[in-house]
Amino acid sequence: MSAKPSTDPRGAAVEVLLAVLGRGRSLDRALSEHGPGGDDPRDVALCRAIAYGVLRHHRRLGAIRDHFLRSRLKSRDQDMALLLEIGFFQLTDMDMPAHAAVSETVAVARRRGKSWAAKLINAVLRRFQRDSAACLQAVDADPGRSASVPDWLLARLRRDWPDDWPALLAAQNSRAPMTLRVNQRRISREAYRGRLAAEGIGARPLDGFEDALVLDHAVAVSALPGFAEGDCSVQDAVAQWAAPLLGAADGDRVLDACTAPGGKAAHVLERAAASLLAVDSDGERLQRVTETLDRLGLSAEVRVADASDPGQWPAAERFDRILIDAPCSGTGVIRRHPDIKWLRREADIAHLAVRQRALLDTLWPRVAPGGRLVYCTCSVLRAENEAVVEAFVADQDDVTVVPPVLPVGRPVGHGHQILTGEAGVDGFYYACLDKR
Ligand SMILES: C[S@@+](CC[C@H](N)C(=O)[O-])C[C@H]1O[C@@H](n2cnc3c(N)ncnc32)[C@H](O)[C@@H]1O
Structure with missing residues (x-):
């Protein structure tokens, strides 16, 4: 019935x-x-x-x-x-x-x-x-049963992280903290921490993350002082490295190619008066970008487009900085989205890798000489991270790989991998590619 x-x-x-x-x-x-x-x-x-x-x-x-x-x-x-x-x-x-x-x-x-x-x-x-x-x-x-993970994902995690998979599985089943990004254009992190304390909300800074505050307990967004006015946003600390690694300066022309819902684009604009083009193939999700930018008092050109389609980009168009926060399996954020374990299929990974490579192939020629492209995912699978970047770099003759220096995680070939739970943050991968 x-x-x-x-x-x-x-x-x-x-x-x-x-x-x-x-x-x-x-x-x-x-x-x-x-x-x-x-x-x-x-x-x-x-x-x-x-x-x-x-x-x-x-x-x-x-x-x-x-x-x-x-x-x-x-x-x-x-x-x-x-x-x-x-x-x-x-x-x-x-x-x-x-x-x-x-x-x-x-x-x-x-x-x-x-x-x-x-x-x-x-x-x-x-x-x-x-x-x-x-x-x-x-x-x-059986580890697949005790950690509640599908066999295909368990096999990949064991193969990719032979020493770390047990801790990674445990972290994927833990509860994630609520982390804020303080908009230091409006208020310093310490001052905002004081405002939180006045409301009875405990928070601590995290070493190596300039704008982050980790809350002692999750609260409703409506309880955050100054949220509506743009004093802070909710964003895991590891995602707060995209903007510093991109390193946009005032006046730079920046492309955020996979922008929705807009957390990293907003962070770029909080740190620099850049001219940012925010692109996403999902028009509905792009509305959230506009709402976020409005709340934070920031502005960008927002465009619905498939960024991997070369026809979208005039031949002469160049950007000083390009961020590809690529569509991925989300295996680094399973603790926030446990449905990923049951909705993802193994066949998705190969399809995603093709889309990730297409974004790199289309957008690399759009990086200005001396400019930088940051590729990142919230995946912990090598097939979407190191394998994609390694194969891409091998086919170029004008890339300088700049290893990200980050206080958490480990260098992996061309990039840097953070596994879920390390220093309490989400799983993430970053690679920085400079144009010679
Ligand atoms: C990981 S999310 C981006 C998160 C976002 N950067 C942030 O910080 O809030 C990936 C996004 O890529 C978009 N996307 C997937 N394929 C795309 C493509 N070919 N061109 C543009 N956007 C794409 C998806 O719609 C999704 O919004």
Whole structure:
């Protein structure tokens, strides 16, 4: 039967998970479409916590479920299969009384008209409470199950990072901090930290990141003093290296070729009075760029275009600085978007590498002599980073590779790789290519 719109957080979480895992929606979109109907912020927070948590641990929770069920549930009962995962997640990872977790979870099955499943879920969750050790030992014997990662991604991470993959997997399942970029055109970082403290919001600077403040606890954006006036933006610290590495000066002509939603373009303009062309192939996402620039009191020329199409660029057009923040797998930001683990397919990686190379091939001739191109991704896969840049550089005779010197991460061939969780930041790759 089809479910009624849910006002309770667990029922809403079932709908969110069905949208992501059943229909391929992104988690952000699923939460906005299927979040709890009421306006109690505690319900919204609980639904989010459950949806994020179940997606982080989906494979492990599914294996726990399979351990207790004699046969798999039918595909029309995928809602009940996910409800069981929600039940296990509350019992293993959430700080709430077990009896409430069980009874509230069982109640969702009843509300969805599946009394048979209510009995089953009640029995299975109570068995798990009584005797979880043997089950967890069997499930966690396999690293793909214990870290809840698809086999193809696990194989790539092991191959790419033979010494680091266990820490990387753990970091991908952790909760990311909320980090701000202070607009030091308007207010110094220390002064803004003082404003946060006055509102009871603790924050600390991060070594090597000039504009970043990491909050002790995430808060609603509306609680940030001066946000609407442009005093700060929300942006992970590692993404705050793009602008300094690009090194645009006042008056430079800058192209941000993959700009939406505009975080890095705004940072470039906060640091220099440059003339910036902000391009993205997604017109809807570009609207967010305009909103962000307006809020920060910055301006740029904004254009919808496929930046990898040579026909977009007049032969004589040159830029002093070009940023390619390329479309990628997002494997460096899985802790913020755990849906990536289940929505990405291995075949996507090769397709992305082709698009990444096309952006480099088209835009390199647009870099002015003496200018710089920064290529970056929020991926931790060599196939999208070092492999793309290495092959590109091998085909050019006018590139000087400038190794980024950064306080976190490691040099990898032509660029610099930061793995998720190092110094608490997201996973990211940077390469700086200067035109001779
Ligand atoms: C990683 S996001 C960019 C994030 C952005 N730089 C920021 O800091 O907020 C990649 C963007 O590239 C855009 N994109 C993908 N292929 C493109 C292409 N061929 N030309 C222009 N934009 C493209 C996507 O629409 C997406 O908005």
